[in-house]
Each structure stands twice: as C-alpha cells, then as structure tokens.
Amino acid sequence: MFEQLDKTIHEPGRLLILIYLFSVEKADFTFLKLQTGMTQGNLSSHLQKLESAGYIQTEKKFRNRRPLTLLKITEKGRDAFRSYVREMHHYFNDLYEMVR
C-alpha cells in the first residue's frame, strides 16, 4: 500500500529538512541544525542522502574565514516533495474516513 511513497522523504528527519528548505530560498547548515534540533552528525547524514537523491544542492564557501555551507532544494526536490505530500494527503484522507 505504501510502496509508492518516496522512502528518501518518508523519514521524519529528512521530511523536516525538506519542509524548511521548501519554505525558504536557501539556508545554511547552522540554521537547519538549530531549527530541526538535530545533532551535527545526524543532520549531515540526512543531507548527504538528500543530496545523493538530487533533492538538494550544497554550496560550500568561506565567510570571514569560517566555513559556510548553503543548502537549497532543487526543482527535482520540490517536485518530489509535492508528490509526497499529495500521496500522504490521499492516504490520510482515506484513513481519516475510516476512523471517523
């Protein structure tokens, strides 16, 4: 039943990351870490998976001699996120009718 769901997005941590990135133009690593409440390692791991899937793009640079990692959702990521939300909406609409 849930086979069609995108497993890359269907993970609470990665879903939360995509929700934030979908809502902004771009954000840096520190911002995401603060907003999601994840540890550095955990966040890095999720970002790596999202980048491998082509859903986000990373831009690394330096600002005032400090490393800055900027993250942005790609068009592929936006489309995947929209499809995921529609799928979930469809599933939960149906389930809601069942439990009502």
Added chain:
Amino acid sequence: MTWVEKYIKFVVQTKMYSKLMFSEMNRTAPSREINRRLMLSIHQDGLLDVLAGLIIATFGIIPLLDDTGMNPGVRQVIFLSCYLLEVVSIMWLKRVVTLPRTGLVNLSRRTTSRISLILLGINLVIFLFFLGSYLFDWPLKERFGSFQLSIPLGLIWLILLSSVGALLRAMRFSLYGVVVLVILILGEFLWSKGILQNHGIPLASFLSGGCIALSGSILLARFLRKYRIDR
C-alpha cells in the same frame, strides 16, 4: 427512523461536526509554525527593536538642529549621517553577532504576504514624505507650526511599527507604536503648559526611542545567553 434520528445522522456526517468533535486534531498548522519560526529567526535578537528605537530617538534631534541656526544643508547631512550610521551599525552587529548563532537564511517570497509588503511600503513612503517635509523646504513644512505635531507623528510611527510587527509576526512592535504615540502626546501636552520646548518632540522622541532600544537590548542579552556560537 424518526425525523430526529434522520437529522442527527445527517449532522454527524457533516465535516463541521467532525471538526468540532475531533478538535484535538486542530493543532497549529505546520506551515504556520514554520513561518513563525522563520520570522522569529529574523527578529528574536532584538536588533530590529534597537534600530527602531534609535531611528525614533534620532528624529527628535531635528527640532534641536533647527534651533542651532546651522545651514540647512549641514543639518540635513548631520541628520542623515546619524541614520546611516545607525543602519550600518545594526547591519554589522547582525552579521557579527546574530548570523554565527542562528545561521543564514534567505526567505522566499511565499513567506511574506504581498499585502503586508504593500502596507509597509505605503507607510514607508508616508514616513519619508513627512520626514522630507520637515527636513527640506517642502510645502508641508510651513504648516507644521499650525497644528499639533504629536498626533500625526505618533500615528505615523504607530502605523509604521504595527506594519513591521504584522510583517514579522511580532506583536510587540504594535505596543512600541502605542508607547511612542502616548509619549509624544504627553510631550505636546507639557509643551502646551510651557514646560517643554519644540512641541516636546525632542524629549518625547528620545524617551520613547530609548525605551524601545532598551527593550531591544534586553532581547539581545537574552538571545546571547540562549544561543552560543558553534566552534
């Protein structure tokens, strides 16, 4: 089935009934919560409050500069330089103090509503017109002595600050607007009694601007205690 049972069955099947009965499901929408957090990341450091306070306080030096008898061009340069210095200082503080702690984010256009931006734009134009009228020899300037300054000035600040508050979803800016309006009216009242000069605007501006800047400083102190820089 009686007509009462039919009616009850009909009501139970409606969406409104579900919403009322399953109200524990009506939590804050995630999108609204995200929006709130994004706006919070912009103004939780209190620097915008400090800047607003400084801008309002600086406005109070206009009548004082007028009294010095300085060349109008020099007065304008001094005044505008003060504003420029304030804006640049706060921007620098934002970069050095806030961004390392909260991270960098560029908001998308969907985060700020068009109406809020338009309202803010209109208020900014009105404020700049009012400011320009007072600074330069525009037609409105000669009317300034003939009506009470505090009320229109206070209302402009109130509307401007409330617009900023609505845009950033920070209601305290509306409260700041009320504080400025009240203090300006009080200043004008004391001027009418002969206690203050220049319609009481300089003192009222310094006082209200100072209060707002102080509030911002307290927020900044709290912000610095709460957020540390990741080494």
